[in-house]
Amino acid sequence: MSDVVLKVDGLGKAFARNGKRVAAVSDASFSVGAGETLGIVGPSGSGKSTLSRLVLRLIEPDAGSVRFDGGDLLTLRGAALRSVRQRIQMVFQDPLAAFNPRAEVAEVISDPLRIHRLVARVDRPAAVAHLLDRVGLPGVLAERAIHEISGGQRQRVAIARALASQPKLIVLDEAVSALDVSVRAHILRLLVDLQAETGVSYMFVSHDIAVVKAIAHRVAIMDQGRIVETGPTGQVIAAPQSPTGKALVAAVPRLLQAQD
Amino acid sequence: MSALVNISNLGVTFRDGPRRVAALSDVNLTIEAGERLGIIGESGSGKSTLALALTGLLPASAEVSGRIDWADGQPILGRDIGMVFQDPSSSLDPVMSIGEQVAEGAVAHLGLSWGAAKERARDLLAQVKLPDPDGLLRAFPHQLSGGQRQRVAIAAAMAAGPRVLIADEATSALDTIVQAEVVSLLDGLVKQQGITLIFITHDIALASQLADRIAVFRHAQLVEVGTARQVVTQPREAYTAALLGAHLDLGTPPLIGVAP
Structure with a gap:
């Protein structure tokens, strides 16, 4: 193996x-x-x-x-x-419970980039746009709040956030x-x-x-x-x-x- | 078979801020007495x-158009219609004993004394195949597993001997093993007692195993209705075919290749 x-x-x-x-x-x-x-x-x-x-x-x-x-x-x-x-990242059943419902999508995805100091502040919007694209979401979603998007979109955001720190x-x-x-x-x-x-x-x-x-x-x-x-x-x-x-x-x- | 209820041009709208949103639009459907009808939709x-329209449980803010004509007059919820919901932890009263909850319907609708109703409750708990029905009469919901609680909810729904049982995602919160047991229990109960079953689920395979006919809903509209066999083997509508295409069971080819 x-x-x-x-x-x-x-x-x-x-x-x-x-x-x-x-x-x-x-x-x-x-x-x-x-x-x-x-x-x-x-x-x-x-x-x-x-x-x-x-x-x-x-x-x-x-x-x-x-x-x-x-x-x-x-x-x-x-x-x-x-x-x-x-x-090591995680994705749970209910992303509405996992995230602050009032947080913006961009914030949720860029948190790990900031916390783990992976991407400089100035480059984060581009990194977020790239991650959204990889999980099949349009870039305009970045400014929406978590509670405003559908359950499927939310789970894609959860996956984008998990991917953000390039986990193994x-x-x-x-x-x-x-x-x-x-x-x-x-x-x-x-x-x-x-x-x-x-x-x-x-x-x-x-x-x-x-x-x-x-x-x-x-x-x-x-x-x-x-x-x-x-x-x-x-x-x-x-x-x-x-x-x-x-x-x-x-x-x-x-x-x-x-x-x- | 004779018609139990005729639904014609049924429309239901809810208020969402300044707008009205259609939850049902121009639905025409006849439900036959004694049939098992699967209602499918995302x-x-x-x-x-x-289900809420049939049971008269729509909130006051809902606007209803069209007609629901019952062959034997408007049924009374709890007496003529039993209802089982998805989450027995919220449909059962946490501080009321199992015995009282199951007996309550028989007291209210059949005019039984509490003593006689408790005996009926014990029989119903045995019918839904719960162990130690005598002991259970004095137990509380938190002492039971999710599957056991759902069996209690079914017993309570059956207490007044309804003609119709509506199960709204009643097995969706259960694991697959318990789901199979509860479905087989429902199947046995309605067959044995000649009850009309309206089984609402998002799982088209589950509906196909249990139901005589399946009605497919999408975006507030009835997409198609037919025998379970026709709907799953020869769907008339593209949406039904798409639902069937998205279904996963053990015959579905895996999405992955060989292990790395």
Whole structure:
């Protein structure tokens, strides 16, 4: 396999509930290669979102290690952590909740350019215009407020912002789940094209194995905090080995066929 | 089959600042008694407005034109029509016991005593295949999972023995495995009791599995209506074909090539 961008070993996180410790993620191990998409699929409460938050270090694990781009992500502090954050970006399900709704599109996209000192102030409008163009949005959108644009446009802005700091890995947590099907198809195509251009890796979290099949090279199936099955996406879907994998495959709504 | 309701030239507009925006425009549709009708559309297509118009839940600011003629007179919401919404956390009362919420419809519309209504609630909770219905009567919504809460919402909608059940994106917030279970539950309930089901969803495959007929909405208009088989295998309208083209299931070729 090509270079490994992310390597996770024995990752664990428990939360307290009613005085008891409940394991949200237990002993999770996986890796993501350069230019690769790893799909993480599982039912509600299986630990997918906790796993992505651990990888982003939005929460701290109880056990295990995370190596990113050759370094130990979990021991980083201060400036070193901030510098790594430039190379790991995220896109969430609801960009209206992720952004200040009154912020302008240009502001949202140029924040990472400013914070990570990537582009001088004078050059930022051009950089924003270029990023908007790359995600298929017209330049005039730069002056609109986040709340004024459509859900699909907002998710494109979220992707433009994630791309702004030229990350090696983007964690996408249910990033297309709230979109209409036609918009979803465009966003998935955009993600695939951007990956081909830049070699960025994706950790693509979804409850929908059909969406994962469209975009992920490999898939990890989660249930009750554990990764219960991993493998090349086509292979896992064709012959799932775990009960959860079988249930996820069986539950995909299927269009009625002429011969049904 | 006989007509349950005739919708003719139905128009609904809402006020948006100084303008009026059409949420439904010139809709003509007959819903047959006992059929399972899938209503398909993307965000803003008017599909939920149709449900609100049928149930008399439109806000006072809505302007309605055209006619909705029920064969057996205007039905009473909660008695003749049961309604299940997307988010059971907001449709269920968080501080009312499950038993009271399910029993309430039977008390209000069937004139049962609370004792008798609680017994009916227990039977309904068993019918929607929830474990330990006796214990559940005293439980509260926060103690249940999302899928269990939606089953409670279905039980509550069924409490007064309605002739029509309207499910508005009732499975959209559930993971695919739970969605498949809830769809199969709805299917069984309406078949067994001869209830007319109006199943509103953005997922055309899901509708094709459940519905006898599918009506496709776009931009406030009814685009086409036909048997589920005709609409998904021989769509008459380009928009329906586009929706089908954007659908993803396990038979869809992946967007990506081989792993890098």
